[in-house]
Amino acid sequence: MTVRTKYRTLIFMNRTDIPELLLERLTRYAAIDTQSNMEKADSLVFPSTDTQIQFAREIAEELRSIGVPDVMVDENSYVIARIPASPGKEDTPSFGLCAHLDTASDAPGSGVKPRIHRNWSGESIVLQNGFILDPAVDKALGECIGHTIITSDGTTLLGADDKAGLSGIMTLAQYLIAHPEILHGPVEILFSPDEETGHGMDKVPLSLLRSKAFYTVDGGHAGEIEAECFNAWKAEVSFSGIAAHLGSAKGRMVNALAMAAAFVNALPARESPETTEGYEGYFCPLDIRGSTEKTDLLVFIRDFDREQMTRRLERLDIIARSIEASFPGGMVTIKKTCQYLNMKQKLDEHPLILERLCTAVVRAGLEPVQKPIRGGTDGSRLTEMGIPTPNIFTGGHNYHSRTEWASLEHMTQMFDTLVELTHIWGE
Numbered sequence: 001m002t003v004r005t006k007y008r009t010l011i012f013m014n015r016t017d018i019p020e021l022l023l024e025r026l027t028r029y030a031a032i033d034t035q036s037n038m039e040k041a042d043s044l045v046f047p048s049t050d051t052q053i054q055f056a057r058e059i060a061e062e063l064r065s066i067g068v069p070d071v072m073v074d075e076n077s078y079v080i081a082r083i084p085a086s087p088g089k090e091d092t093p094s095f096g097l098c099a100h101l102d103t104a105s106d107a108p109g110s111g112v113k114p115r116i117h118r119n120w121s122g123e124s125i126v127l128q129n130g131f132i133l134d135p136a137v138d139k140a141l142g143e144c145i146g147h148t149i150i151t152s153d154g155t156t157l158l159g160a161d162d163k164a165g166l167s168g169i170m171t172l173a174q175y176l177i178a179h180p181e182i183l184h185g186p187v188e189i190l191f192s193p194d195e196e197t198g199h200g201m202d203k204v205p206l207s208l209l210r211s212k213a214f215y216t217v218d219g220g221h222a223g224e225i226e227a228e229c230f231n232a233w234k235a236e237v238s239f240s241g242i243a244a245h246l247g248s249a250k251g252r253m254v255n256a257l258a259m260a261a262a263f264v265n266a267l268p269a270r271e272s273p274e275t276t277e278g279y280e281g282y283f284c285p286l287d288i289r290g291s292t293e294k295t296d297l298l299v300f301i302r303d304f305d306r307e308q309m310t311r312r313l314e315r316l317d318i319i320a321r322s323i324e325a326s327f328p329g330g331m332v333t334i335k336k337t338c339q340y341l342n343m344k345q346k347l348d349e350h351p352l353i354l355e356r357l358c359t360a361v362v363r364a365g366l367e368p369v370q371k372p373i374r375g376g377t378d379g380s381r382l383t384e385m386g387i388p389t390p391n392i393f394t395g396g397h398n399y400h401s402r403t404e405w406a407s408l409e410h411m412t413q414m415f416d417t418l419v420e421l422t423h424i425w426g427e
């Protein structure tokens with residue numbers, strides 16, 4: 001069967017073609033700048049960059065060109081597409097796959113020039129500007145000798161986060177359309193902007209989604225699946241002092257900056273991001289600005305356990321009262337906002353969704369490894385909104401950095417997992 005696309009003409013399509021299709025897509029998407037902008041996103045510009053609007057259109061056009069009949073881009077640049085069920089399978093439940101269009105702003109993301117290291121020998125990969133991928137340090141890389149490794153040239157990130165996931169879902173769509181003999185139920189696709197800014201699900205058109213379960217394809221090492229994330233809160237702490245002429249400040253001035261510094265000092269040093277891992281939670285002072293009269297401090301609070309989170313939030317109040325006691329005349333107020341919640345609780349209520357994913361990973365020849373996410377994903381937000389959404393590996397590593405890399409063999413195992421998941425949902 002021949003599938004003609006604007007991008008490529010293929011005599012379609014053996015499973016052996018899949019790695020080259022994934023590689024072509026990852027390198028093509030990576031070269032397109034779709035970096036999101038945290039500051040604009042925080043000031044409610046959505047999507048935060050125009051390049052994402054353009055990319056959403058291009059991806060939708062590509063979906064149409066590979067034969068997906070039902071594709072739309074909404075006014076906020078969410079791409080929604082549906083691959084209809086095989087004849088006779090219309091009544092099986094729909095499930096969804098989700099990836100994000102943007103890349104992180106932690107490293108340069110414009111002008112990405114992917115480098116392909118075929119049959120990688122295991123020698124350190126030397127990039128520009130002194131960046132090195134050393135398998136002695138990077139254990140996951142060390143497991144990939146003989147693989148095709150994709151990196152940037154060292155001047156930018158690669159953007160495998162999440163263009164590896166995007167490539168997997170696009171290639172799955174192409175595969176299912178080209179193989180009508182593969183029986184499956186309805187498959188829904190959601191590509192979202194601005195995941196990296198934390199605003200990715202702010203405007204998701206929930207009423208348009210038909211699936212009761214989604215999977216984000218936005219994880220890391222082959223076999224890893226993620227169904228637990230932090231409970232995340234932020235505290236905006238305001239310190240009000242009393243300003244005075246420094247020459248006659250004795251007994252009068254209350255320095256808001258000193259109050260804020262004392263507050264930061266009172267946070268437990270052993271419960272910070274730099275001293276914790278695995279299931280351990282933390283406090284993290286993130287931003288401070290102000291004057292002697294008024295200082296604002298931003299603190300992130302993270303914990304997997306909800307009761308522990310309640311205790312952490314109470315602890316902030318206790319610290320605030322003790323600072324007020326030490327700085328008579330000064331005042332501390334705290335505004336606490338929930339950012340996202342651990343998705344484990346809601347996923348536990350619908351165990352089938354994770355069970356199916358584990359079965360798919362096993363059928364793809366891997367051992368599923370469940371890891372807690374020390375962060376949040378679009379999936380955690382979607383889960384909170386009522387659509388349980390665990391996360392699937394993509395084969396990408398070292399996200400948000402110039403040493404980001406992906407293994408094509410692991411990306412192919414991601415594809416195999418997606419195919420198996422499609423089978424399972426159609427059974």
Ligand SMILES: [Zn+2]
Binds near residue numbers: 100161195
């Ligand atoms: Zn991501």
